Amino acid sequence: MLRSPLLAVPHGFTTRTGGVSPPPFDTLNLGLSTADDPKNVLENRRRVLALFGDPPQAGLRQVHGATVHAVEAAGEWEGDGLLTHTPGLLLRVSVADCYPILLHEPVRGVVGALHAGWRGVVQGILPRALALAQARYGADPAQVRVAVGPGIGGCCYQVGPEVVEAFEQAGLPFYRPDSEPGRFRLDLEAAIRAQALQAGVRAAHYWALGACTYTDSRFFSYRRERNTGRMWAVIMLAPT
Known part of the structure; x- marks a missing residue:
C-alpha cells in the first residue's frame, strides 16, 4: 500500500502484491469485472479493507467520464468521482493505467476519490470535483491537498490525433510526436497538474x-497486459 505525505487521513494506493490471485492476476487483483475467480477478488478486497477497519464503502460503476457525486452513505454510483464529509465512509476508485486522484480538504473535513482517464481529464473531472466540494461543503480549493497515484506515463501513453485534438481544444497541449507517424505521447499527469493549479x-x-x-511491474497495466487485474485508490475521514 502506497501513501502520500500530503494526506493526513487514512488512504492508500494499492499495488499488485499481497493477495491470493494466480497469474495473470497475481496477486492483489481487486477487480470483479476481470476473469479472475470472484472468490480470490473478494479475499483480496477483504485484506485491503481490513487495513482500514472494514468500514462501509462508497464505490463507482466507472464510465470514463467526469461525473462526481457527493455522498454520505455506503453504496454504488455511476460516474468517476466521489466526495464526502462523513467520517468512517471509505471512498474507492479502480484503476489499471488511468490515474487515481485522492483529495483532502482539512479545514472543512472533506475527502474525495477520482478516476481520471483521458476522457475524464478532457472533461475536467478534477476541476468539477473541486467546484462541487466548494459548493456542497464550502471547501476552499487553496486548502485542498491533491495526491495522484500511479498511472501510465508520458513516456508510454501512445494516442492518436483524435485524442490530441481533444486536448488541444481543452487547452491542454501536454503531448509530443511519437516516432510512429501520426501517433503521439500524452502526458496525462501533467495535464492533471495544470488543471489543479488553474482551479486554485x-x-x-x-x-x-x-x-x-x-513500465513498473509493481502495478497492473491494461495496456501492457490486457488480461490483468485492477488496483484501488481509497480514502476516508477517520471515524469519530
Missing part, C-alpha cells in the same frame, strides 16, 4: 507518485 490548488498541495504503470 496550491503547488505545495499537489503531489504525484510519478510511477508509470506500463
